[in-house]
Amino acid sequence: MRHLMHRHLGKIVAGAALALTGTAAMAALTLPSDAGAADGRRSRPAAAGAPAPGRDGGPPPPGVVEKAPAQGERGTGRDPLTDDELRRAQDLALPRTLRGAEADVTGKPGPERLTTDLVELTPAEAGLADPPRRARVSFYDYRSDSYLTTTVNLTTSTVESADTQHGVQPPPGHDEAVEAARLLIAAPLGAGLRQDYRDATGHDLTGPDPLSVTGFVYRGRAEGPAPGALGECGKHRCLRLFTKIKNGRWIDARRFVIDLSAHTVARLG
Numbered sequence: 001m002r003h004l005m006h007r008h009l010g011k012i013v014a015g016a017a018l019a020l021t022g023t024a025a026m027a028a029l030t031l032p033s034d035a036g037a038a039d040g041r042r043s044r045p046a047a048a049g050a051p052a053p054g055r056d057g058g059p060p061p062p063g064v065v066e067k068a069p070a071q072g073e074r075g076t077g078r079d080p081l082t083d084d085e086l087r088r089a090q091d092l093a094l095p096r097t098l099r100g101a102e103a104d105v106t107g108k109p110g111p112e113r114l115t116t117d118l119v120e121l122t123p124a125e126a127g128l129a130d131p132p133r134r135a136r137v138s139f140y141d142y143r144s145d146s147y148l149t150t151t152v153n154l155t156t157s158t159v160e161s162a163d164t165q166h167g168v169q170p171p172p173g174h175d176e177a178v179e180a181a182r183l184l185i186a187a188p189l190g191a192g193l194r195q196d197y198r199d200a201t202g203h204d205l206t207g208p209d210p211l212s213v214t215g216f217v218y219r220g221r222a223e224g225p226a227p228g229a230l231g232e233c234g235k236h237r238c239l240r241l242f243t244k245i246k247n248g249r250w251i252d253a254r255r256f257v258i259d260l261s262a263h264t265v266a267r268l269g
Contacts, residue, residue: 074133074154081118081135085154089116092159093137093150102141105179105237105260111139111148114173119151134160138170145236145261169217172239177215180239180258181208187265189256193243196251212246215239218257229259229266236261 075082081089090113095102104112119134132155139148147168151161172180184190185205197205205211218240220226220233230238237260243253255268 077131078118081116081133085133085135086116088154088157089135089137089152092152092157093135093139093162095139095141095148095162101143102139103143105140105142105176107142111141112173112176114138114140114170132156140170140176140237142237142261167235169219169234169237172215172217172237176237176239176260177213177241178208180215180241180260181211181213181243183258183260183263184241184253184256184265189265189267193251193253193256197245200245200249200251210246211251212244214242216242229262229264230257230268232262233257233259 075085094110100109102109102111104110115136115138117136119136121131125131132153134151134153134155136149136151139150140146141148145166147165147170149163149165150159152158153160184193185208194205197203197210201210203210216239218230218233218238220230220235220238222234226233232238239258239260240256241253241258242250244250257266257268258264259266
């Protein structure tokens with residue numbers, strides 16, 4: 001009886017193996033050569049000995065870089081602001097005051113430009129065929145330590161609203177971060193940064209050009225104890241920095257606070 005069972009099981013196993021072999025063979029015969037293609041169509045087999053483009057048959061044809069389509073003066077609907085609209089918005093938003101009444105981060109006349117954004121439509125305007133285009137432009141004036149925001153109507157070329165706030169510290173722009181790095185490098189407290197740069201590159205660090213810097217606002221007492229000169233931060237424009245050597249390593253300079261309003265450098269802790 002045991003012998004008969006073994007023979008019977010052997011036939012079952014052998015039969016299953018033959019069935020699997022037959023299924024695999026059938027799959028191999030029926031699957032198209034480009035199985036898994038997105039459109040599910042079968043492709044004709046390549047001729048014997050025909051090289052695949054870009055592989056054995058030499059390099060593929062060079063790519064063609066097409067010019068960007070011409071940009072109009074005015075966008076439509078919710079299109080991003082065009083270059084012309086950005087320039088017009090910033091020109092319309094500039095405060096109409098005596099030259100030198102405001103100053104940018106380097107002390108030059110005129111406030112420091114931060115952002116220019118497309119303004120959302122009102123519910124009543126959303127259904128219009130040709131709704132107005134508005135932009136909100138923000139500046140920081142280092143002469144008065146004030147945050148300026150102006151909304152301009154690009155359709156009518158008019159200023160719709162303007163606001164001035166003190167003690168408000170928006171995220172800094174790139175030029176502000178670069179100026180903060182310049183002040184830190186020149187300061188006595190920047191000796192560690194200069195030494196780290198020399199250790200990494202073998203060269204002296206005399207300015208911010210070899211560095212990639214990102215600034216973030218330090219608000220003084222709003223973030224915790226801020227002794228001494230740091231107490232003015234929040235009212236003054238103060239930054240801390242993420243500092244990296246271009247194509248190189250990071251240098252930790254986060255414990256330093258650069259007061260861009262007073263042109264001073266302090267250290268936390």
